[in-house]
Amino acid sequence: MEKLLSRFLEYVKIDTQSNPKSNTTPSTDKQWNLAKKLVTELHQIGMTEVTIDENAYIMASLPSNTKKEVPTIGFIAHFDTSPDFSGFNVRPKVIENYDGKDIVLNTTRNIVLSPDYFEDLRQYKGQTLITTDGTTLLGADDKAGVTEIITAMEYLIEHPEIEHGKIRIGFTPDEEIGRGAHKFDVSKFGAEWAYTMDGSQVGELEYENFNAAGATISIKGKSVHPGYAKNKMINAITLANTYLSLLPQNEVPEKTTGREGFFHVHHIEGTIENAQIELIIRDHDLEHFNARKELLNAIANKLNADFKEKVIGVEIKDQYRNMREKVEPVFHIVSIAEAAMQEVGITPIIKPIRGGTDGSQLSFMGLPCPNIFAGGHNFHGKYEYVPLESMQKAVEVIVKICELTARNRSKDE
Incomplete structure (x- = not known):
């Protein structure tokens, strides 16, 4: 998990806040700083068909390694962070072997992340938590998703014995201001379906939204x-x-x-x-x-x-719109994700999103796109945190979805 952690820490330190008052895409020039880094990294790990367009939409491919006819599937995340809270000079703190007690994020300002208030913290006792220093957001929404997708692709490249079809990945700007899918080229992406890695706690699997x-x-x-x-x-x-x-x-x-x-x-x-x-x-x-x-x-x-x-x-x-309308006719894509979670030891939490994701818009653009957990909590503020183990589980789910998609197709044949 060291590579997963170091990659995530690098990403969150780059300020990528979007701006709803801007009319450009991306809405802020600083989003290019991470976008260009991601393109370089995708080349370095061995991805193919790596592209970035004039609006900072990134796409790349992992070629199929099987002779079977397997559907092309995709994984999508956004690299901007919310304008609701400062994303400048993010200084993440790494809490190893969390003891289940209060975490002092900032001594000077007396900012404390407490399980008495944020009860979800208790389930992560003994794990490694990445938190803020109390002065900024963290950016796990959705740099955790970006990190997980790249790490999963790298793992598949390093383990060619895992059979999979063609995998497409996409990273978008400006999701936090509702524009992440606006200039996403679904035809160019070329996947039969995809998953956004943009949910919260481990196990979340969502195909309904507002x-x-x-x-x-x-x-x-x-x-x-x-x-x-x-x-x-x-x-x-x-x-x-x-x-x-x-x-x-x-x-x-x-x-x-x-x-x-x-x-x-x-x-x-x-x-x-x-x-x-x-x-x-x-x-x-x-x-x-x-x-x-x-x-x-x-x-x-x-x-x-x-x-x-x-x-x-x-x-x-x-x-x-509510993506359920577009996902239910192809419900096997939810079933594959659910089975993938179960195979890696996760109990799926299938529930409606009280919000929206790029996936809701993409589903109505012709790319059915359920949402999967990225692992973080308390997004858009100083109490944001993500357990490293949750991110690792997200990586495992991505890998397993790729594997099951190929395996299920072979069963159909």
Whole structure:
């Protein structure tokens, strides 16, 4: 696991934060620093058909080593990190033989990673943890996935006795800002199906995700001297508060779980004359998802009717769909991943994603793409960590999927 660890530590030290306000791809120039390194490394380990395009999308191949007709499959990860928390000057800490107690990430700032709060920590007692120093995120989302894919390909190259078909790998920029699949060339990738290595704890296997949309609520008020405002003033800030009060109060992220959908207000600003609410809509069920969008318009229509003029405008943009629709018809690709986990001693945890991945968009672009664990926890913040043993298990799962795909095809014949 030494090579796995050293490779991961190298990657996380390179700042690759994406930027939602940028219109370029990649959204930040610094993503090129890791992208170019990955291309060099893919050549070094012996991958073929290594390419990187003008938008930093990386693809490479591991040729088939069998005479059987085996489907070409792929593995995909993203190398950008979240703009939600600093990714500059990442200084990872390696905790060997974790004792199950509090981990002091930063003495000066009294930042502690505690199992009393993050209960998942307890299951990793005795393992090697990679954490932050309390001042940045770690970047296991998704540099752990990148590391695991490259390490698995290197292992297959070094062990030609493991029979497999052609394997394609892809690394994308800008997944954290929802654009990771936007310029992914599915035809060029040429795989029958793929897996994103972008989940969390060991065993996660996901083929359902939210239907997603973003909405902007624009409110137009009228500013009048407050002493003479009766029946004249329209306070956009107050109206924004009224609008929000008409949304279901229990259908928010902090009060929902599993397949329960929500409205999530993430930005609000305003003056008396103008206010704006930005929120996201999430639901696994397409009918419920559409009903949520209709509710946003219905609330606006009601308030506009109350004021007898259009004071509220609603703009909704769909973001991605539930990949279940595209994966279920080819469910054997989930079954292969499930069997691979079981063969390497992992109990699969099959559950819906309360979010989305590149895989959801890729599935609707013609590349069915379930999501597999990468091993990390507490993404996008200073408490992020990943057990080294979890990353090793992810490598083993990738290798086993390649092996089972070839083995299953031979059984079919």
